Amino acid sequence: MRSLLRRLPIETYVISFTVALWIALSLATPNFLTESNISNMMRQTSIAAIVAIGVMCTIVIAGIDLSVGSVVAFCGVLFAQMCAHGLALPLAALITLAAGLLVGATNAFAIGRLGIPAFIVTLAGLQVYRGLALLLSGGMTVGGLPPSVKDFARGTTILPNLFWAMLAVGVAVHYLLRYTRTGRYLYAMGSNAEATRRQGINTFRITMVAYVLSSSLAALAGILLVSRLSIASPSMANAYELQAIAAAVVGGASLFGGRGTVLGAVVGAVLFTTMSNAAVLLSVDPFWEMVLEGLLIALVVYLDNLQKRRQSGG
Amino acid sequence: MTPVLRVSDLRKSFGPVEALRGADLELHAGEVLAVVGDNGAGKSTLIKHIAGVYQPDSGEMLLAGEKLALRSPREARARGIETVYQDLALADDLSIGANIFLGREPVRRFLGLLPYVDDRTIRRETAALLQRIRSVIPAEARTVARLSGGQRQAVAIARAIYWQAKVVLMDEPTAALAVMERERVIEHARELASHGVGVIYIGHNLTEILKVADRIAVMFRGRTVHVTAAGDTTQETLIKYMTGYSETEKAA
Structure with a gap:
């Protein structure tokens, strides 16, 4: 029994905990199990999960991406400005995604070619892209968007469209990680970069894949967030990077690299969304919510550390 | 018979330091050639030339008679x-099979379209391979993280056998291992040779060297000073050559 428990993937625990939280919430408050609350949570989760999936890819190669929150804001503002100035939606979306791709390529270049630690590169990015978001918006909320902008995120096709977007991203990245050679090399590199290089694998290319995915998905999240809010604020998506990293790690990704799954990142995102939803419904002071979230992140990283140590010890 | 690897008069300097001053080596398919020498004798430098890490200043290497310029x-x-x-050879979070095939995974396609790594073939081949080298590693071990030092080396050796290496370089393979595991590594080296691979084995421990090697080459100050069949020599003789005692004797 104990060995069975140990063999269960970490997702199982997180899912059980989340479901328990759901049951508790539906007993504690009549407002939890309502259609509007659930579809609202699904929308919120979807955007958070898309960011978390991208960040998880950088964690798998033993990297990190701290810039995603700022990239969401920067790309969101960029997208909104283009829409406000009358650019066709698909074109604006395409340009925004290209911008995200460029951000990721720049990060990968600085990390893989210039040899600057990922932590420093993306910490700089966190500041740079928040600054660019402020510059691009003049420090003001960008509004007055054409009504078609919000059609996608507010729309529902049986389930909220945003949920389908997350599902599509999830399936695509899961396929990449689990079934392709590139995916396997992401894990290999996070596990032992030197050994991976010695097997003739181009680790710079792998670094590129991870960071481009992370930034492009952040750009996509920016577009979706603007669609959901129908405005873009330069201060939006604040601290998304922390939630995304926490979601990935709660879902079994190791900050030491070599481990992490799409399902885990999604489950982690669901947990964090549930927690903030619970805080709202039970009218917990939002400041306390921040404290609790921070403590949960610390706890999860501690558990990750413990597991790594036990593994290398045995 | 053409040797699988021939190294002649290899020279290499790092700044003012002459690491190799005319190293020679001849390795035949199916033999274990041990290279011994004191620290700084040039063993590792020589091996790194054969592995493609360093490029020589002068001299020549031939692989099965063909020029080798790596x-x-x-x-x-x-x-x-x-x-x-x-160490540094395996990716801990990957399975044994994934490690053996790392960088050379077989790929199939869903519906002739989407490519995917053929894990079924990898698992099957890995199981057969581990049986072939009579390894005690459980093939179903999920990742290599929990394998012992010797088992990890068995995986690396299985990789060499599977990909039909002509030459395998083992650089101090037992340095970090427990006694029992060293025995396994020696068996693995012999196993490789029995598959027709030319094995170059670098080591410190002369008892071990005499056990594993068919022939022994002694290096001293960047040159190959002595080559002998393992059966025709003793530890004392080897130590004489390793410490340069026999050279000074000749000079005198």
Whole structure:
């Protein structure tokens, strides 16, 4: 029994905990199990999960991406400005995604070619892209968007469209990680970069894949967030990077690299969304919510550390 | 018979330091050639030339009679030269099979379209391979993280056998291992040779060297000073050559 428990993937625990939280919430408050609350949570989760999936890819190669929150804001503002100035939606979306791709390529270049630690590169990015978001918006909320902008995120096709977007991203990245050679090399590199290089694998290319995915998905999240809010604020998506990293790690990704799954990142995102939803419904002071979230992140990283140590010890 | 590897008069300097001053080596398919020497005698430098890590200043290397001018370890691998490192060789979070096939995974396609790594073939081949080298590793071990040092080396050796290496370089393979595990590594080296691989085995421990090697080459100050069949020599003789005692004797 104990060995069975140990063999269960970490997702199982997180899912059980989340479901328990759901049951508790539906007993504690009549407002939890309502259609509007659930579809609202699904929308919120979807955007958070898309960011978390991208960040998880950088964690798998033993990297990190701290810039995603700022990239969401920067790309969101960029997208909104283009829409406000009358650019066709698909074109604006395409340009925004290209911008995200460029951000990721720049990060990968600085990390893989210039040899600057990922932590420093993306910490700089966190500041740079928040600054660019402020510059691009003049420090003001960008509004007055054409009504078609919000059609996608507010729309529902049986389930909220945003949920389908997350599902599509999830399936695509899961396929990449689990079934392709590139995916396997992401894990290999996070596990032992030197050994991976010695097997003739181009680790710079792998670094590129991870960071481009992370930034492009952040750009996509920016577009979706603007669609959901129908405005873009330069201060939006604040601290998304922390939630995304926490979601990935709660879902079994190791900050030491070599481990992490799409399902885990999604489950982690669901947990964090549930927690903030619970805080709202039970009218917990939002400041306390921040404290609790921070403590949960610390706890999860501690558990990750413990597991790594036990593994290398045995 | 053409030797699988011939190294002649290899020279290499790092700044003012002459690391190799005319190293020679001849390795035949199916033999274990031990290279011994004191620290700084040039063993590792020589091996790194064969592995493609360093490029010589002068001298020549021939692989099965063909000129060998390597610019990178990757090129060495492509030519059939594998190195078994004592560490840094495996990706811990990957399965044994994934490690053996790392960088050379077989790929199939869903509906002739989407490519995917053929894990079924990898698992099957890995199980057969581990049986072939009579390894005690459970093939179903999920990742290599929990394998012992010797088992990890068995995986690296299985990789060399599977990809039909011509030459395998084992650089101090037992340095970090427990006694029992050293025995396994010696068996693995013999196993490789019995598959027709030319094995170059670098080590310190002369008892072990005499047990594993068919022939022994002694290096001293960047040159090959003595080559002998393992059966025709003793530890004392080897130590004389390793310490340069026999050279000074000759000079006198």
